[in-house]
Amino acid sequence: MDAFKSIINSLSEPQIMFSFLVLVFFFIFPPSDKLYRIHKKLRLDLLWTNVGGVFIFTGLFVFFGLGVTDENFRLIVTKPDNVPIVGLLFLTIFFLWLSMKQGRDNDIRLAEGQKPNEYHDPEDKVLVWPDLVYIELIAIVLCSILLMVWSIYLKAPLEGPANLADSPNPSKAPWYFLGLQEMLVYFDPWLAGVVLPSFIVLGLMAIPYIDSNRKGQGYYTFNERKTEISLFLFGWLLLWVFLIFVGTFLRGPNWNFFGPFEEWSLSKVVPLTNINLSELVYVRWLKTGLPDNIFLREFFGISFVVGYYLILPPLLARTILKKFYSKMGIFAFSMFVILLLTSVTLPIKMYLRWTLNLKYIVAIPEFFFNI
Amino acid sequence: MTEDAINQNPNENPESQNKPEVSPPASPVGEKTPPIEAKEKVSRRSFLTSATLAWGAFAVATAGILTGAGRFFFPNVLFEPPQTFKAGYPDEYTIGEVSERWKEKFGVWIVREKGMIYALSTVCTHLGCTPNWLGNEKKFKCPCHGSGFRSTGINFEGPAPRPLERYRIVLADDGQIFVDKTKKYQHEKGQWSDSESFIAV
Amino acid sequence: MADPKKKTMFQKIAESQFLKSIFRTGIPHTRRQRMMAVLNNVFLHLHPVRLPKHAVKVKYTWCMGGLSFFVFLVLTVTGILLMFYYRPTVEYAYGDIIDLAEQVPLGIMREIHRWGAHLMIITVWLHMFRVFMTGSYKPPREFNWVIGVLLLVLTMLLSFTGYLLPWDQLAIWAITVGSNMARATPFLGHEGPGAALLAIGDINLVHAASDVRFALLGGRFVGEATLLRFYVLHCIGFPFIIMIFMVVHFWRIRKDGGISGPT
Numbered sequence: 001m002d003a004f005k006s007i008i009n010s011l012s013e014p015q016i017m018f019s020f021l022v023l024v025f026f027f028i029f030p031p032s033d034k035l036y037r038i039h040k041k042l043r044l045d046l047l048w049t050n051v052g053g054v055f056i057f058t059g060l061f062v063f064f065g066l067g068v069t070d071e072n073f074r075l076i077v078t079k080p081d082n083v084p085i086v087g088l089l090f091l092t093i094f095f096l097w098l099s100m101k102q103g104r105d106n107d108i109r110l111a112e113g114q115k116p117n118e119y120h121d122p123e124d125k126v127l128v129w130p131d132l133v134y135i136e137l138i139a140i141v142l143c144s145i146l147l148m149v150w151s152i153y154l155k156a157p158l159e160g161p162a163n164l165a166d167s168p169n170p171s172k173a174p175w176y177f178l179g180l181q182e183m184l185v186y187f188d189p190w191l192a193g194v195v196l197p198s199f200i201v202l203g204l205m206a207i208p209y210i211d212s213n214r215k216g217q218g219y220y221t222f223n224e225r226k227t228e229i230s231l232f233l234f235g236w237l238l239l240w241v242f243l244i245f246v247g248t249f250l251r252g253p254n255w256n257f258f259g260p261f262e263e264w265s266l267s268k269v270v271p272l273t274n275i276n277l278s279e280l281v282y283v284r285w286l287k288t289g290l291p292d293n294i295f296l297r298e299f300f301g302i303s304f305v306v307g308y309y310l311i312l313p314p315l316l317a318r319t320i321l322k323k324f325y326s327k328m329g330i331f332a333f334s335m336f337v338i339l340l341l342t343s344v345t346l347p348i349k350m351y352l353r354w355t356l357n358l359k360y361i362v363a364i365p366e367f368f369f370n371i
Numbered sequence: 372m373t374e375d376a377i378n379q380n381p382n383e384n385p386e387s388q389n390k391p392e393v394s395p396p397a398s399p400v401g402e403k404t405p406p407i408e409a410k411e412k413v414s415r416r417s418f419l420t421s422a423t424l425a426w427g428a429f430a431v432a433t434a435g436i437l438t439g440a441g442r443f444f445f446p447n448v449l450f451e452p453p454q455t456f457k458a459g460y461p462d463e464y465t466i467g468e469v470s471e472r473w474k475e476k477f478g479v480w481i482v483r484e485k486g487m488i489y490a491l492s493t494v495c496t497h498l499g500c501t502p503n504w505l506g507n508e509k510k511f512k513c514p515c516h517g518s519g520f521r522s523t524g525i526n527f528e529g530p531a532p533r534p535l536e537r538y539r540i541v542l543a544d545d546g547q548i549f550v551d552k553t554k555k556y557q558h559e560k561g562q563w564s565d566s567e568s569f570i571a572v
Numbered sequence: 573m574a575d576p577k578k579k580t581m582f583q584k585i586a587e588s589q590f591l592k593s594i595f596r597t598g599i600p601h602t603r604r605q606r607m608m609a610v611l612n613n614v615f616l617h618l619h620p621v622r623l624p625k626h627a628v629k630v631k632y633t634w635c636m637g638g639l640s641f642f643v644f645l646v647l648t649v650t651g652i653l654l655m656f657y658y659r660p661t662v663e664y665a666y667g668d669i670i671d672l673a674e675q676v677p678l679g680i681m682r683e684i685h686r687w688g689a690h691l692m693i694i695t696v697w698l699h700m701f702r703v704f705m706t707g708s709y710k711p712p713r714e715f716n717w718v719i720g721v722l723l724l725v726l727t728m729l730l731s732f733t734g735y736l737l738p739w740d741q742l743a744i745w746a747i748t749v750g751s752n753m754a755r756a757t758p759f760l761g762h763e764g765p766g767a768a769l770l771a772i773g774d775i776n777l778v779h780a781a782s783d784v785r786f787a788l789l790g791g792r793f794v795g796e797a798t799l800l801r802f803y804v805l806h807c808i809g810f811p812f813i814i815m816i817f818m819v820v821h822f823w824r825i826r827k828d829g830g831i832s833g834p835t
Binding site: 084131135151161180215 | 627642666683694710713757
């Protein structure tokens with residue numbers, strides 16, 4: 001059992017788990033026809049059947065059931081403020097499964113030339129009273145019961161009175177912002193706290209104006225909206241919900257990483273000596289020492305960033321994303337590519353950190369300008 | 372004023388009846404200028420100018436009100452703890468040690484090295500948590516995101532982008548150390564060589 | 573029920589003059605009455621009278637939008653009740669929170685409010701997820717999706733401002749960490765890139781007492797003024813704004829052709 005736990009602990013290191021999830025993700029949610037064929041060949045679409053659902057949830061329940069026998073695991077999972085996130089885990093997976101299952105059913109129907117399951121004769125309508133109002137009443141009653149039971153059994157957390165001279169270790173933001181706090185490990189506050197959240201909000205708002213696919217409206221489907229669903233789920237599941245889990249469950253004192261069965265020890269020391277790109281280039285590779293001129297010093301970093309945002313979009317428009325470019329027009333395409341590239345910067349910085357210990361690509365602390 | 376008055380002069384401003392000395396409003400322009408084309412040309416131009424002026428004035432006034440409303444969030448007086456304090460005599464601090472005496476009350480560490488005393492801010496340069504001084508490991512360690520600083524305040528690990536800030540520190544007339552938190556000295560700007568960023572002892 | 577002419581007690585009450593004056597249609601039996609029941613009621617009138625069949629299937633809608641609104645109402649009611657005891661000052665806030673649990677009957681009011689806030693964020697997220705997965709943001713509903721994103725942001729801001737009010741260690745440090753990001757806002761925060769450029773001679777225009785973080789906190793650090801500002805934003809400011817957007821959101825559902833569905 002202990003060996004099993006330590007295997008899980010080391011597998012849940014963000015480097016390994018994130019890489020694994022990214023790799024698996026595009027086979028489960030293939031964005032292109034090519035990957036979709038592989039997805040079908042591997043029979044991964046069977047996840048979205050009743051049998052698949054039983055399989056997924058048995059796995060989850062067994063993991064949590066066995067997990068809570070471990071003291072450290074129980075401590076994190078049953079912390080009052082963490083309970084909603086455990087709920088979120090189950091709900092997200094359940095509704096993901098539910099929507100994908102209905103999408104799969106509809107895809108099969110559509111392939112056979114039938115209308116989707118949601119389709120009914122437009123003349124054949126039901127009355128709001130009583131058909132809808134009773135469903136609403138039942139939903140409200142169930143929701144109230146849930147809230148009452150939850151409130152009776154779990155006390156709202158209250159720690160010692162506020163004291164600005166004593167930071168608790170670890171200090172965490174409310175759980176729904178822990179994805180942002182986790183990004184702070186890889187980005188400077190002005191990016192992780194201001195620019196990237198603004199991009200997330202604006203990007204979400206822009207979805208209906210970027211998405212020019214008119215199919216798949218008003219019913220669940222995957223096949224008709226592969227790219228949209230795949231990209232949205234990548235951002236939502238891997239770059240948001242996954243980071244929340246890491247930030248909540250796997251980050252302990254000093255914001256060090258701890259496996260789910262590892263004890264939160266204050267004395268765990270993780271070497272965090274990070275270097276900037278300028279130091280990497282001038283000191284390690286060229287062995288000349290840092291130049292005094294800021295712009296000379298940061299030349300490589302700045303040209304990397306400028307190239308990323310100015311050269312890559314037209315390049316993509318001519319190569320892999322050619323189809324999108326011709327379909328969307330220049331304006332929507334630019335928005336799409338900039339949002340896409342920006343969301344990819346997070347994995348890029350993660351991997352640079354994990355492989356090269358890289359802290360900043362551009363580091364100008366004189367002007368608080370670090371990327 | 373009676374209701375009859377209103378009925379008789381429905382278009383007139385009722386107040387003008389009470390003040391007969393006010394001349395009646397000028398008759399509309401249309402009655403004076405007979406050629407319709409000419410009238411239209413002139414009035415369109417003048418209309419455009421006056422509309423621009425009116426909208427311009429409206430925009431300026433709105434911007435003014437919004438600025439005022441924004442300014443509302445910045446009061447002129449702040450009720451915050453004092454920003455300056457006297458921290459005792461230099462002899463009270465041991466060479467090579469970080470004093471946590473004023474951490475709780477003023478958010479300042481007094482560090483005495485060989486030849487100098489300086490006051491470090493207890494605010495982590497990453498996201499403003501309060502780091503802890505770990506005497507054994509000789510470093511400040513921030514509990515929020517794991518930034519580490521040496522006793523000099525220089526950052527060496529974790530996400531903090533720059534060293535801790537120093538506060539202005541001078542010797543007062545009575546020989547005590549005087550710390551002034553309103554002025555900061557940042558290492559990355561080369562301000563640590565400033566004569567008031569440390570006391571030479 | 574054998575004799576249709578004989579009325580039960582329940583029917584007599586339901587058809588009394590008093591109840592008839594409130595609910596004009598009485599107990600709806602016929603199709604027409606059922607339509608009138610929805611039409612004549614200002615609250616039910618949020619709904620259309622008739623719906624396509626898939627719209628009443630929980631499998632399709634997950635009920636998440638409606639539940640978000642319901643939880644919002646629960647939060648409004650419990651929030652008002654909590655306001656009777658809670659004083660937003662550094663001196664009293666923490667003690668009032670303890671009293672709310674120990675000295676006030678039905679001491680789970682704060683729990684309902686807190687867990688309700690968590691629940692609302694989850695339901696709003698899942699609602700967004702459902703709307704995405706059914707492609708319901710596509711024309712003509714693009715603008716309502718935009719409003720929905722704003723509502724999502726406002727929900728999180730409401731929860732965030734409420735997080736400070738207990739004035740415990742959890743609260744003050746979450747807000748300190750969260751609001752310090754504002755310090756790094758480009759141009760508007762005193763430690764953001766570009767802020768140093770906004771200066772006249774030696775005088776910085778953007779400094780610790782004039783930046784966007786100061787406007788949020790009402791001071792240079794989280795203190796008395798912050799508690800008051802967050803309290804006002806939490807109890808009046810954001811609820812006011814979110815209600816406006818909710819009205820627009822619900823109105824637009826109807827105006828954009830009701831619930832999405834296959835054609």
